[in-house]
Structures are given as C-alpha cells and as structure tokens.
Amino acid sequence: MKRYLEVLGLFWSTAIAAELEYRANFLIALLSSLGNLIGSLFGLSLFYRTGYNFEGWSWEETLVVLGIFTLLQGFSSTFLSPNLNKIVQQVQQGTLDFVLLKPISSQFWLSTRTLSPWGLPDLIFGLVLIGYAGQQLGLGLSNYLFSIIPLIFGLASLYSLWFMLGATSIWFVKIYNVTEVLRGLLEAGRYPMVAYPAAYRFFFTFVIPVAFLTTIPAEAMLRRAELSWVTGAGFLALGLLYATRAFWKFALRFYTSASS
C-alpha cells in the first residue's frame, strides 16, 4: 500500500512537470471552460425562459445538476481522459509490454499514470455553480456532506466505464474516439432525469447509468433522494469496479495470447 502511494506521488508530480512545459494550454483550457459554462447556461435557459420547468425542479435546483455535471467533466479531463489516451497509445506502440512486466498492478499503473492540470477550470467552475445555487437555495453544510457519498459512488462508476472502454483498445487498436462516445452519452447528465421521457430515463438509469452520476448526488444535496437510490448507486459503483477488474483481466488474457 505504501509503495502504491509513493508511486502515485511520483506519477502525478512527473505528469504535472511534463504538462507545465506547455503553459499556453492553461489559457486555452480556461477560455474553453468559460465558453462551455456560458453555453451550458444558455442551453438550460432555453427551457426555463418560457416558464417551463423540469417537473418541479426550480432553476437553481437544476443549476446544482449542471454544477455536478461540470465537476464530473473536470474530473474526467483531469484524471480519466489523459490516462485513457495513454492506454490507447501504449497498446498501439507496444509499450504496454513494459507495464505488464512491472511488479505492480497494471490496472493501477494505467489508471493513474498521468493527470492533466487543465481540467482544473472545470472543477472550479463546477464548484462555483454549486456554491451559487446552494446559496440561493439556502443549503447548509449537511446538504453538501450528504451528497459526497453518492458523488464518490458516481466518480467510481464513471472511472469504471472509462477504463472498460479504454481496455477495448486491446481489440480495436485505433480507437481514440472511444472517449467521444462515452462523452456524448454522458452529456445526458446535464439535466435532471425527470427532464427526459420514460424510455430515456430507463436507458440512462439502467443501461448507461448517467442518472447515478449527476441526478442522484444532486438529489442527495437537495435532500430529496430516496435511500434506496443512494444504496443502488453504491451497489452499482462496487459492481462496476469489480466488472472493470474482471474485464481488464480478460482483455489482458486476450492481448497476451493473440498479439505477435
């Protein structure tokens, strides 16, 4: 365990050191995040400007969902997508072999190898949005604390989905767009689930569990979540983590028995 923490520290400090070689990226990331935030608010306002609302979700309550969504976007671009791109690259260049020969879990290595500080603006904007909406709604500390548990479940589920998709690069070598599919589907998390028709709700709850990523943490924060859903989020996270591990082992078995 201590060794893993030590390795993690080295991974992240070297990753930041490498990224800081390209400082102009920060300005780009900041502008993109800002533009994205404004656009998201504009998109949401198209629904609310005529007096319509998402089945009893006030404007501020919907902003909480958008805030959590932005937070998850920041989390993905900081921790998930750089590593995923790296997996694809390593399979393509064959340097995955080096990773497999290290006396350390290859899943750990591939999941934590790098991080990109450029997701930071999204993380900050997400928090600002939640803070603003929370203040308008008069949310207290306990509200925020309540949402942390389902949020962690959500992050774990999100990680699992990304990693499993990344693992498919073992079969489909040129698959940079794998992230784009998931990213596209996750866009559904911008709005609370009640904004969707029943079929969509079913799909985004049970097929691609977007509901567990943003809506349920938001509901927990607003104290309207049912315990059963939060427990469900927990089971989902654990199940997905377990599935990820099994899937990675399976993919590796394939890689090591078929590659030349």
Added chain:
Amino acid sequence: MNQTLRKTRTFLWVYYAYMVEYRAELILWVLSGSLPLILMGVWIEAAAGGQFGLRPVDFARYFLAAFIVRQLTVVWVVWEFEREVVEGRLSPRLLQPIDPVWHHVASHVSERLARLPFALLLVGLFFLLYPQAFWVPSLGQFLLFLLVIVLAFVLRFLIQYTFAMIAFWTERASALEQFWMLFFLFLSGLIAPLEVFPPLVRQVTLWTPFPYLVYFPASILIGLPVNLGQGFLAMLGWSGLFFGLNRWLWRRGLKQYSGMGA
C-alpha cells in the same frame, strides 16, 4: 479530364478501403454524434408540457435531421493537417503534382460513404422505436436538402481547413477549432432549433455561419419554414470569405514552412 476522373476514382477507392479497415472506429464515430438524440428526449418532454411553438413530433424530426446532418458534415482536417505539419509529413505531399488538400477531401468524402450504412441503420432503428415521427420529405425538399448538405459540408471543411493553416505558425492549431466548436455546439441548432432561441439571439446568430451548418439543412429536410434566399447567400458569402482567407494563409504559410527548412 479522363485523367482527373481516374485520379478521383483511385483516391476515393483507396481511402474507402482505408476507412473500412477501421470500421469499429467508424461505428463509434457515428455513435459519438448522439448529442442531438439526447436533446431530442428533453425537448420532446418539454414540448409536451410547455409552450415552445413546436409539437413533440416536430422536435423528434428536427433532432433526427440534425443527427443526420451532423453525420454527413463531420470534418477533422485540422487534426490531420496539424499532425502532418508537426511530423514533417507535409513535405513529401508538397512534391506531388496535386494540391495536398485533395487527399483530405477524398478521405472525408469516402469516409461518408463508409459511415452511411451505420448511420442509416440507426435512423431505421429510430423509426422502429418511434414510428409516429416517420415522415417522407417531398422530392423537391430532398433535392434541396442534398444541395444544402453539400454546401454545408464545403463550408464546414473550408472553415476548419482555414484554422488548419495556423499549424504553420503554432503547434496548437486544433485548439482554435476546439474553441470554435463551443460556439458551433450552442449556436448551430444542435442543442435546439433556432425557433426556441430568444428573438435577439436568433437575429444575431443568423448573421454567423453557425446555423447554416446544422439548423438550415435540418429544417429544409423536415419542412420547417426557412428563408432560402438568405440562407444560400449567407452560405456562399461565408464560403467565399473563408476560401479567400484560406488561400491567402496557405501561400503565407508555405513561405513560412519552407523558410524554416522543414
């Protein structure tokens, strides 16, 4: 003439074979354009409960049309071109007796052919799940749509290829495209038809190239009323502008490129 035809055919065939080789990737690209389908859900639900001037079925058709338009106008030339410049692969291309842009055009066009079956499959599946939304455009509408979709692709390609020229000066030309994409995402009609925009925003947006890339062709396909004259003029105007800018940057860029001894 005969020569050109043969060249074109060979180009398209080779790039088609290349695209098919990466079919798994292609399916994923098709699926990654799912944003209009997601927003379709929200808008159908909203139209059933609120006052937006369009019926749920209109929204369904609009977003399906937007999905098709997006499938047919996807462009990635800036990333390709940027890589070619950075890795120095542009140099051998410059020695060929053909403008390098045709390689990109051929790969984009043949990718469309390879992608089409998957996209149509998805459209078919959609009608199976939601038969109320089924409609057949009139022949006139369809032909007009074909013309507009080609123009939309040309405009989209010209804009992105112009951004690609920046690769001669900086390694991060694609960042410009990414930033531009934000406006495209929110103003092109991908997230909502312009009918539901506030009037002022709508007026301003119609002067930009964005709505002509998605909203305009999609509206024609499903028969929403649009100002055809204004639309065509705007498309041709913007295309002309970007074409001029593109050729100017290309000449300046080549000078810069050869000056660096790359």
Added chain:
Amino acid sequence: MPIVIVENLSKVYPVAVKEPGLKGTLRHLLHRTYRPVQAVQDVSFQIEPGEIVGFLGPNGAGKTTTLKMLTGLIHPSAGRVRVAGHVPFRRDVKFLHKITLVMGQKQQLLWDLPALDSLKINAAVYGIADKEFDWRVSELVEMLSLKEKLTQPVRKLSLGERMKAELLAALLHRPQVLFLDEPTLGLDVNAQVSVRDFLKEYNQRYDATVLLTSHYMADITALCQRVLLIHEGQLIYDGNLDGLIEQFAPYREVKVELAQPRTEAELRPFGELKAVDGTIVRFLVRRGTLTQTVARILAQLDVVDLTVTEPPVEEVIGQVFRAGVVA
C-alpha cells in the same frame, strides 16, 4: 540447474486475411477470415545461469514471439517454459523482479522529462530504497558513461544515449535474466560497441543470464559463446558459433599461390573457382572432399603457398536464411 528451460514450445495465432481491391474490402467488412500462423514450432532449449546466448533468425522467424513467451507477455499454445524457476505467464511479482526486457525500437522512458524521473518511478515500483537507488544509479552511470545525461529531458538525448538510459532503467532492479530484443538497432558503430561492452561487463559482474536477438552479427560474435538459430518457427541450430559454421557452411575457401599463372580451364577440375588474380587462386571446396582436393592440388600444381579458411559468419548465416536450409 538451468535458469531457462523451454520444452516443446509452440505458438499459433490467427491472422486476419484481406484480399486487395474493393471486393476484398467489402468481404472483409462483412466477414473476416482468419488463417492460423504457426509462429513458433516445437522449440526446446536450456540456458545455464551466466550464459550469453544469441538468438538468430530472419524477420518473422519467431524470435520476438519466443522472447515474449519467455517474459510471460504471450501465453504459449503448447509446451513448457520455466524462467528462474517460475512459469512466466503467471507474471508473479517474484518473477518480475528477476527479469527485464529491453526492446530496441520501443522506449519506456518519459519523453519530455529527464531520465532520472523515470528511474525514480521504477525505483518506487520495484521497491528500491533511496540509498540503494543512488548507489545503483551511480554505478550504472559509470559503466555506461552517461554522466550528466540523466538530468536532461530524454528528447534531447542522442539515440545512443537514449538506448543507454533505457538499459539503465531496465537494469535498475538488478534482474538475473535479461531479454534483449535488438538492443543496438539504429545505433552508430561507436554506440553499438559501448552497449556491447556494457552488456558483457554487466554479465560478468552480476553473473546475469542474457538472451539477445540482433541483426548485427558483430553483436553476436562479440558477445555470444552460444547461438540459437530459428527459422520459420523452428529451432535449427543450438550450439557455439564455430559449430554453426561447421554445420551450415559446406564449403571451405582454399587459397593457393602458384609459381606461374594457369588458365581457368586448367584450374577448373580442382574445384569451384571463386577468384583468379594472377598467381593467386581461390577455390571453394566441399568440406567432405577437402583433404582429397588439397592433396591433388599439391600434387599436380606448382604451389608456393596454400591456406584453408572458413567463410565469415555473416555469409554463412545469410546463406542459411536465403536457402532455407534445414539440417
């Protein structure tokens, strides 16, 4: 007790077949056909601790596949492999601490950062303490003469320096068994020599076992007492270099200096003429008839001087691969 044991090792894997042209493309789109390729066929050998063994064969002969099976990156289709007492494919931690793999055309060092950063990561991964780390790095730096290069970003190093840094990273955990796939690929002659010298020194200092593949015969002749020759997946020779020539070079070169020049017609009956240059004549003579032929030459021609030489190794091996000779 051998450190590497390979018994009846085989590997078959499927390869997608695609016909050229549009028709082939379409068919490929709908239905992929696979053809089994026998990469390695019933290969057996053993390596003792401390040996340096060269692994020879043309491209696609199965060298890399075998190396990958020995390191546990590929699961064998059949046969038994033991490396340092472990089954490689289980890739258990103890095994991974004992081996290393260096691939000439692939690198594990981080491109944008000094090599030292990558080394620190490796040290943490292999659980090497700071003090021990410093001491091992300084020792290897000296052996590789890499002074001051470790603090420069890897992208600024020359190809030779980068390869040396790769070796350093691969050997930091002091493995007992080294698998090297084309470690000198693309290096200039000087860099090749220093990599070679280093490997030899490392082998002697730590009694490490080395199995390497190389396209440069000089690597093999300088380092390996023993070679394994693999051709189309089959092991066709296992022994020392001299024996290889013995077995695969059916000809000897007989160089004769005559008292006076002779016509080619007069010389031809004695053997295949390789070159005639005034009074210096070179014959190629079959190994089996060598004594006989030499006796005839000495008896029937005015010989001033006569030497018998073996052809160079490169030539022999090249000939083996071209002709596809299987003994």
